[in-house]
Amino acid sequence: MPVEFDFDDRVVLVTGAGGSLGSAVVKAFDDAGAQVCGADVVGPESEDFGLDPDRVCYHQGDFTDEGDVERVVDTVIDEHGRLDALCNVAGTWRGGDPLHETDEDTFDFLFDVNLKTMFLASKHALPHLQEAEGAIVSVSSRSSLEGGEGDGIYRASKAGVRRLTETVAEENRGTVRANAVMPSVIDTPMNREMMPDADHESWVDPADIADTVLALCSEATGVTSGAAVPVYGEA
Template identity: 65%
Template structure:
């Protein structure tokens, strides 16, 4: 069964857009006809950036989403440029680990909670007023028509499978991603009937950085960023009109 999306005339903000997963989400939205506001502190012309900001329907906005003034500016610019905002994908994030809590410095705490949780909080805070006004919820069609008239703005944030339990060596990463999941559930409760909010929970994503970090791992079990990006679009589409507050596994065999 094939599934297609039509996000024509809709505007999607994607944070962490220069990374492997963020750039994949941008590509999926653009391929489905959306106007993509791709936001990151890393510009597309920097060495490690993976975003193709020259392609049609992708507009890059440089901003530090750990800084509220920067977030407020970027969201305002997007709304001014494109007339509104329909979807938010909170992809910005990072990983640090390897040390037990007793040997982890406070700077690592600040980094992980700023990049993983604060960015999702600030982006959501400033996007929600515009998402409430959204008239765009994309039609999704397949062999059995799943489109409907439910039209609400939507947020999808990236949590992690490891946020479901404690583990040795990366406690702060797990805690920050658990915070993303609980933030998502809370937004879903607060914005019930106005804005849908869901999270996706990957395990190991098949990215160049992860392959370099774990060269001897079984990469065949890892999940491609594009597959996770497709799930993000499903959760923004009218295929899931009554799904809000969910934490969706996207880790396959990883």
């Protein structure tokens, strides 16, 4: 049975809005009536930008840079007067080498993009979310639950997302709900290109993950905070 959510008069900020998952989250909130503000390090002129900028209030910014994060959040508040939800979707994957062959730049890059963006966005959004008694949903990963070969730094950065989510939930109990989603392999053009021989039918559709993000920001999950929700599909 289809489920509909009403986000009229709600303001939502989505990081990583130009990617496959981010643009799906933007569409889900837009379809539900929210005023959606998207942010990404790349702009509409990039061939990797998958978002229709006409659907959202778009802000280009590097969310590994605190000054950029503060600027974007302040602009959202100046333009809309409030913030009801933050969706930390910005993230990426790197891997293929064992730990002893992984360079420091890869470590810094993955922790910056996957964890620092979530930390900075949450830090600057929280005062406004506390006023609105809003919600944060961040993207972790199924692989964060255990170690593995070749992508240990990625797994560690996504485990950090879960731990910071639990911290935000604990520090804001009764005021701001914070949860994470844990995808397995998301069905994106990039993943299909990287793994052409995989069973793509078992991968999870970004739109299905977006529906879960929507639910976690809604009153339907009003007693859920500090959770890491599996969104594995059949993978």
